[in-house]
Amino acid sequence: xxxxxxxxxxxxxxxxxxxxxxxxxxxxxxxxxxxxxxxxxxxxxxxxxxxxxxxxxxxxxx
Numbered sequence: 216x217x218x219x220x221x222x223x224x225x226x227x228x229x230x231x232x233x234x235x236x237x238x239x240x241x242x243x244x245x246x247x248x249x250x251x252x253x254x255x256x257x258x259x260x261x262x263x264x265x266x267x268x269x270x271x272x273x274x275x276x277x
Contacts, residue, residue: 219262219266219272220262220266222275228255228257229259232251232254234251235248235249236249239251
């Protein structure tokens with residue numbers, strides 16, 4: 216897997232994932248908040264499986 220998620224994109228994914236999971240645990244939103252695991256995981260591993268299909272790469276070129 217080649218990294219395709221850049222710095223800002225990565226941080227936004229992690230924050231969004233944590234917010235959704237936090238809202239679920241606090242009871243503010245229902246079980247759909249567990250979808251926050253997806254952006255959290257893709258933020259931590261710096262790879263989004265949907266990006267290659269769409270031709271997107273937010274990672275800085277080396």
